[in-house]
Amino acid sequence: MPNDLKLSRRNLLVRGGAAGAAVLLGGCDQLSQSRSVRNVLDSAEGLTQAAQRLLLSRRALAREYPESALSAHFRANGSITVNDPTYQAQVETGFADWRLKIDGLVARPTELSLAELRRLPARTQITRHDCVEGWSAIGKWTGARLGPLLQSVGLKPEARYLVFHCADTLEGDLYYESIDLIDAFHEQTILAYDMNDKPLPVPHGAPLRLRVERQLGYKMAKYVMRMEAVASLAAMRGGRGGFWEDRGYAWYAGI
Numbered sequence: 001m002p003n004d005l006k007l008s009r010r011n012l013l014v015r016g017g018a019a020g021a022a023v024l025l026g027g028c029d030q031l032s033q034s035r036s037v038r039n040v041l042d043s044a045e046g047l048t049q050a051a052q053r054l055l056l057s058r059r060a061l062a063r064e065y066p067e068s069a070l071s072a073h074f075r076a077n078g079s080i081t082v083n084d085p086t087y088q089a090q091v092e093t094g095f096a097d098w099r100l101k102i103d104g105l106v107a108r109p110t111e112l113s114l115a116e117l118r119r120l121p122a123r124t125q126i127t128r129h130d131c132v133e134g135w136s137a138i139g140k141w142t143g144a145r146l147g148p149l150l151q152s153v154g155l156k157p158e159a160r161y162l163v164f165h166c167a168d169t170l171e172g173d174l175y176y177e178s179i180d181l182i183d184a185f186h187e188q189t190i191l192a193y194d195m196n197d198k199p200l201p202v203p204h205g206a207p208l209r210l211r212v213e214r215q216l217g218y219k220m221a222k223y224v225m226r227m228e229a230v231a232s233l234a235a236m237r238g239g240r241g242g243f244w245e246d247r248g249y250a251w252y253a254g255i
C-alpha cells in the first residue's frame with residue numbers, strides 16, 4: 001500500500017468521519033482512476049458496512065438527461081438580481097473585475113477571475129433541478145469541477161466544510177450555503193459559469209453559482225463571491241450552515 005494511502009487511512013480512522021473518507025477518495029486521483037471505489041472502500045478495514053454503503057451512495061451520480069429533455073423555460077427563484085452597487089457595476093462590465101475569493105482553511109488562499117475559472121478542469125451536465133417549493137426544471141450546466149480546484153488550493157487537514165458566501169440579501173441577511181467534502185469532491189459538483197451553453201444570466205446567479213446535483217435547489221448558491229473552507233459551521237451566522245437552514249430547512253437536502 002502506498003504511503004500516502006496509509007496516511008490517509010490513518011487520518012480517516014482517527015477522524016472517524018465521512019469527511020476524512022472524502023479526502024481519501026477524492027484527494028487521490030491515481031486511486032480513483034485505477035481502482036473502483038468499492039475496492040478502495042473494501043480495503044479500509046476501519047469502515048463499517050453501513051459507512052461503506054453510505055459513502056458509495058453519496059458518490060453515485062445524479063441522473064443526466066439528453067438535450068431533448070431541456071426545459072423550454074427554467075424558472076428563476078429566490079433572488080433574481082442583486083441590489084448592490086458594486087454588483088450592478090460588475091454586471092455592466094461583464095464581470096471583468098469580478099474575482100472569486102477562496103480562503104479559510106486552505107493552504108493557498110487565492111482569487112480567480114472568470115477567465116481563470118474557465119481554464120480549470122470543467123464538466124457539463126444536463127440535470128433536473130428540484131425546488132423544495134414543488135417545481136422542477138431541466139437545465140444544462142458547465143463549470144469548474146470543485147474537486148480539482150480544491151486540490152490546487154490545498155485543503156488544510158482541519159477543513160470539513162465549504163461555505164459559499166453570496167452577494168444577495170434576502171430578509172436583510174446575505175444568502176449563504178455550505179456543503180461537506182463528500183459533496184465537494186463529487187464528480188458533478190461544479191462552480192457553474194454557463195447555463196444552456198450561454199454565460200449564466202443574472203436571474204440564475206451570474207457570474208457563478210454552485211451545482212451540487214444530489215441535493216435540493218436551495219443548496220445551489222447563486223451569486224457566489226467567496227468560498228471559505230471551515231472546520232465547523234456552528235460559529236457561522238445562525239449556526240445551521242445556510243440561509244434557509246437557519247430558518248429550519250434541513251442542512252442535508254438529498255434527493
Ligand SMILES: Nc1nc2c(c(=O)[nH]1)N[C@H]1C(S)=C(S)[C@@H](COP(=O)(O)O)O[C@H]1N2
Nearest residue numbers: 075076077078079131166175217218220222
Ligand atoms: N444566492 C442565492 N442562491 C440561491 C437562492 C437565493 O435566493 N439566493 N435561492 C435558492 C433556491 S430556493 C433555488 S430553487 C435555486 C433557484 O435557482 P434558479 O433561480 O436558477 O432557478 O437557487 C437557490 N440558490
Ligand SMILES: [Mo]
Nearest residue numbers: 131132217218
Ligand atoms: Mo428552491
